[in-house]
Amino acid sequence: MAARGTHGRRPTLEEVAARAGVGRGTVSRVINGSPRVSDATRATVEAAVAELGYVPNTAARALAANRTDAIALVVPEPETRFFAEPYFSDMLRGVGAELAETEMQLLLIFAGNDRERQRLAQYLAAHRVDGVLLVSVHADDPLPDLLSQLEIPAVISGRRSAAETLPSVDSDNFAGAYSAVEHLLGRGRTRIATITGRLDVYGAQRRVDGYRAAVEAAGREVDERLIVPGDFTEEGGRRAMAELLERCPEVDAVFAGSDVMAAGARQVLREAGRRLPDDVALVGYDDSAIARHMDPPLTSVRQPIEEMGRAMIDLLLAEIADRRPAASRTLDGRQLVLPNELVQRASS
Amino acid sequence: MAARGTHGRRPTLEEVAARAGVGRGTVSRVINGSPRVSDATRATVEAAVAELGYVPNTAARALAANRTDAIALVVPEPETRFFAEPYFSDMLRGVGAELAETEMQLLLIFAGNDRERQRLAQYLAAHRVDGVLLVSVHADDPLPDLLSQLEIPAVISGRRSAAETLPSVDSDNFAGAYSAVEHLLGRGRTRIATITGRLDVYGAQRRVDGYRAAVEAAGREVDERLIVPGDFTEEGGRRAMAELLERCPEVDAVFAGSDVMAAGARQVLREAGRRLPDDVALVGYDDSAIARHMDPPLTSVRQPIEEMGRAMIDLLLAEIADRRPAASRTLDGRQLVLPNELVQRASS
DNA sequence: CAGTAGAGTGGGAGCGCTCCCATAGGTGAT
DNA sequence: ATCACCTATGGGAGCGCTCCCACTCTACTG
Known part of the structure; x- marks a missing residue:
């Protein structure tokens, strides 16, 4: 089955390179914002990209570079609770806003029952995301351990205990x-x-x-x-x-x-x-x-929930960038506690 | 349960094949549930998969097969409205339930403002999903046209007019x-x-x-x-x-x-x-x-919203499976109208 | 008993990228 | 002029899969 659109295939890197009269490597450098390209060449390549309407193939990139450019927000609750609580939607707003600055894609994953957790485990094992944001995790949840076993960068909202081992963003x-x-x-x-x-x-x-x-x-x-x-x-x-x-x-x-x-x-x-x-x-x-x-x-x-969401993303992106084994590093600066503030109204 | 050592690379198809003493193609057939494998061979391969804790590499698969095994639920509303209305969460429940039967991944994408819409367009152009579910689309929304231009299968909830051109699931x-x-x-x-x-x-x-x-x-x-x-x-x-x-x-x-x-x-x-x-x-x-x-x-x-969600998924999966140009087919059987039901309570 | 279908299998040829090494040319110090 | 050392660039070698063709057997057919 030739599963492709009838009207012309999507252009590839190779074709952009030919069009611009440069090599494949150079186009790749331009696409990825490498500084090691002369301004003139960069301009030529960018023109070719625009002309051809080139969009990188994510799958090929993921395969070659061994990253997905996606992170997951894992909610270990049934959807109903997720929607009922403003906590989550505020968090999501902060996360979304911060992520909009990047090329990263956000996946929302619910793991409220065993079946969903099973799927999630499979999903993580397949390394389909570069990192994970964990919200409202209970003290005895096995998810964090699974994550560190798979060596998938993760940031947790709140802490499971005073001795939290994961990078975290909490409020005071x-x-x-x-x-x-x-x-x-x-x-x-x-x-x-x-x-x-x-x-x-x-x-x-x-x-x-x-x-x-x-x-x-x-x-x-x-x-x-x-x-x-x-x-x-x-x-x-x-x-x-x-x-x-x-x-x-x-x-x-x-x-x-x-x-x-x-x-x-x-x-x-x-x-x-x-x-x-x-x-x-x-x-x-x-x-x-x-x-x-x-x-x-x-x-x-x-609680500055939206801000916590932003902070979690910042932390997670740093974790992803710094691919050293998590165990070999300290948690210094990787556990944030944001201030809370009393808002006075008529009930007191 | 395929517990696997925490260290070392993830096993590849090739390694599973070697372990099972068969060829690469055969393992691929087993993984993908092809019937053209003898029972004995299938058992051997499955054992090797379990032993090695093999999980297919999604990126490689996507690249080779030109599909992503993911679909997007696009909500052309700000997040706030999404969370405020029970309509959406019911819909999501139906969609999630139906999708749980498959290997497909669901992406939730908000396109409430211009910036988000811009990102969405980019995302779709990169063909990062196999199909799209559109909810609560207004009559003049350009999204459906973009989708058919890119030849991305899509199903819409409700209809934009009596002359809806997209496959749709509506209620009466x-x-x-x-x-x-x-x-x-x-x-x-x-x-x-x-x-x-x-x-x-x-x-x-x-x-x-x-x-x-x-x-x-x-x-x-x-x-x-x-x-x-x-x-x-x-x-x-x-x-x-x-x-x-x-x-x-x-x-x-x-x-x-x-x-x-x-x-x-x-x-x-x-x-x-x-x-x-x-x-x-x-x-x-x-x-x-x-x-x-x-x-x-x-x-x-x-309105049977959850059921509508299920129906949308069924329709969309059929669309994806049937990769003929959408224009060359009629809409027969691809536009559903589900019955509504009066629920009597004390207010009348 | 050759002749024809299959069923079951192996493995080559990519998919479109990134990574990295090799190379060309330019620059300034010796 | 020679050398060392930059910067900019080209392109080979994969990444781990799927697709598909070629091949081997077996089981029937007439």
Whole structure:
């Protein structure tokens, strides 16, 4: 099967070279922006490229150069969650923007169930991408190990633990939580509770640590009854808030580990007849669209997610460029922690 | 499970052939599932593949076979809209599910602004995908023409006009709207209005056509004042509903061209003190999550979006397999129209 | 029992690039 | 003038596959 368009094949490097009256190597150098070409020759070649409408054949390039010019954003969650959370789309925006500067192609890969993970493993084994961006990875996920075994450059968003071994871009969850609680203390609140995220996510742990540290820094003792586990979902927020009202009805402030959980908590508070912020002050995390649209608008800690996305790309491109074995290098300068910022609104 | 040593190059076809004691061609045939291999040989080769942990080199394959085993889902909208609308994620789910059966890779490409469109054109010119899925294309979009010029197989969701030239998968908007209005008539409503979608979208036009046809079929005359233009947004729904209440305060039913617009209309109705469904019955379109979560839950016309996604993939794979020039074939059987279904809830 | 089909197989000839070595010519120092 | 050493350039040798033709067997045919 002669699988080709009927109207003329696409021109090849060779044909461009003939047209420009130069050798194949020279055209290749021009295409790839090598400095070792005289200005005159470069101009001639560029003219030939334009005339012929030459576009390099990616497959041939990939085969010869052993690179793909593509990177993958791997989301180890079902698509539904991906779309539900503004976190991901903000991240994607940052990544996309930074990547637009380059010739790199972005692949979006979901690995929410076993079948998809199987496919992903196959995909990675085939080295179909030059590097991988990992978002929201759980502590026990085998993916990072697979990646380093295959020697595929990768950058992770957040960290799996304090001893993260991969290059990473994280935000300062400890300081963010600290500032939120400090703010509530400053407002004169005395019984400040927290609804945590899933504690197998390191960032969620750090937020609890920040909560504890802020309470202790104010000279108070941490009341363990006021720390209620959530799971980052709205329903989890509802459950946790209900539990909280039962455990300690006189609670006057809640720091939720995510805006979505704060939204759930808010519903329960409303049903319980508590007014915001008069009876209970509420602070969320993420500063997502939900926070701005809540009634009253929600005070929230803002993570610079888009910027994190950009930083991840920068880091990953550097990893790809520096093809030394990852093990032989230190992590110095390859693990970023970006600052968080409290955005005050009417809920507190 | 083909666990393989972490060091050393990836094995090649040649090496698998040597290991299995057969020729290169035979291994290729096994890998590609050709029937012209004896069972015994096939088993031997498969064993060698497993032992060596062989994974084909995609770039080499693409170069030699002149195909990429990848297709693109092109979204000519900014990312934000993509993530905001359940339409897209449902579509993506269908597409993903159907594609999981194959070896094909899905690329998600946004072309929301000129720069992104520029990149896309470059990308397509490089033939980096075997086919393209086009969603929510406007009547005057140049993309479909570019695609047929490059002879890249493509399938479009919805149609740009009655005379769509591309293979397409649409849903029966006419019948869907008809059944919605018929339902309202059956409820004894007499002043039924409609808020339309953007009329440069063919499907929105067809919904209006269905509305008219149903009204006329009931032996009534269409009152043009009751047809108010919207734009698929919530704000547009609010504006249209406000306009409607002014034009014709005694309206007792509204058929909105989308759930999002229905949600906007519902707000205005609430503010105007109209109760649902007692004073005004409301019906939306899409049966999205919004419909289920409204108060009262919204009657809506369901499009089988996930199924449409599946159908698009089937069609596209057939297009890719049948590499004859698109112009030389008829569109028979390559344009699908799937049925819509009214989902009744408390709002009507 | 030659004659004709297959079925099953091996391997040459590319696909269109990049990499790198060889070479030509230019420059300045000795 | 000689040498060393640049810069700019040409083109051979692959990269790892698929395609396809040639070949060998076997199994029928008449």
